[in-house]
Amino acid sequence: xxxxxxxxxxxxxxxxxxxxxxxxxxxxxxxxxxxxxxxxxxxxxxxxxxxxxxxxxxxxxxxxxxxxxxxxxxxxxxxxxxxxxxxxxxxxxxxxxxxxxxxxxxxxxxxxxxxxxxxxxxxxxxxxxxxxxxxxxxxxxxxxxxxxxxxxxxxxxxxxxxxxxxxxxxxxxxxxxxxxxxxxxxxxxxxxxxxxxxxxxxxxxxxxxxxxxxxxxxxxxxxxxxxxxxxxxxxx
Numbered sequence: 001x002x003x004x005x006x007x008x009x010x011x012x013x014x015x016x017x018x019x020x021x022x023x024x025x026x027x028x029x030x031x032x033x034x035x036x037x038x039x040x041x042x043x044x045x046x047x048x049x050x051x052x053x054x055x056x057x058x059x060x061x062x063x064x065x066x067x068x069x070x071x072x073x074x075x076x077x078x079x080x081x082x083x084x085x086x087x088x089x090x091x092x093x094x095x096x097x098x099x100x101x102x103x104x105x106x107x108x109x110x111x112x113x114x115x116x117x118x119x120x121x122x123x124x125x126x127x128x129x130x131x132x133x134x135x136x137x138x139x140x141x142x143x144x145x146x147x148x149x150x151x152x153x154x155x156x157x158x159x160x161x162x163x164x165x166x167x168x169x170x171x172x173x174x175x176x177x178x179x180x181x182x183x184x185x186x187x188x189x190x191x192x193x194x195x196x197x198x199x200x201x202x203x204x205x206x207x208x209x210x211x212x213x214x215x216x217x218x219x220x221x222x223x224x225x226x227x228x229x230x231x232x233x234x235x236x
Contacts, residue, residue: 003155003209005044005121006225007148008035009141010159012053012082014215022053023085031215032089038222039095039126046117046127046151048144049086051078057136072136076103079140083130084109090126097126102134102143114150121151141199149206156208157224158195159215164232165192182234194234209235 014031017024039045057075061068083099087109090097098120100112110116112129120127132143141158148156165187168176179192184204187194194200194212203210213224213231223229 003211003225004042005046005151005153006038007046007048007144007151007153007156008159008221009144009156010047010049010215012050012078014049014159015082015085016053023082028085028089029093031221032086032093032095034219034221035090035126036093036095037219038225039124041222041226043225044121044124046121046129046147046153047083047086048129048140048147049079049082050140051075051082054078054081069136072132072138073103076131076134079132080105080109080130083128087128090128095126096124097128099128099130102129102131117147117151127151139196139199141195142202145195145199145202145206145208148208149202154209155211156203157211157213157221159221159224160212161214161216163214163230165194165212165234167192178230179232182232183236184234187234203234204236207236209233 015023015028035045055075055078057072060066060071080101087097087099099109100117101109102112104111117127129147132138132140133146144156162170165179166176170176188200194210211224211231211233213229214220220229224231
């Protein structure tokens, strides 16, 4: 794929143990090794990881016992926990990594700012972007597209549970059609739920390609970026 600088969006569930525990060392090490291979292949990588393996603000708020802004703030803290774990695993895999949080906590990690983040990427470091946008009511999908636009990324790679974008849930509908390539307009018109509406609208406005592939295949991130694993490209 003709991309050099990539924003990789991971769900928090990508770190989860098979028994449901929020974090598994083997899964984390495998993911870090995958990202290390992509970095060694010459890709500049920024990462945004969700916090759904720990807490989902919208779901907690919907339960009615906590307000949405507070629940989302708790979710931002969950992304910091995941990001620190991933940073540690990347460093152990031999890849220099730096966690930067939109929620300032200078005794724990660096506060996100655009110019330092660009400097880290230019030096070949993997930048792990935590804390969402720093504001409630925005998903990590939106944060991923926002940071990709700010950091002049060539594309967003959304590593998901399936190997591309389908017309329906392939786990439920055996006749679901898999797309190789779509435009932003086609994906929105078909309501394919590639990302949430705000994230997709921003990607379309910035003419930012979104690559969707599976996080479960061996070396999935590196393989998708090198074009040897299936993926769907949503582009202008």
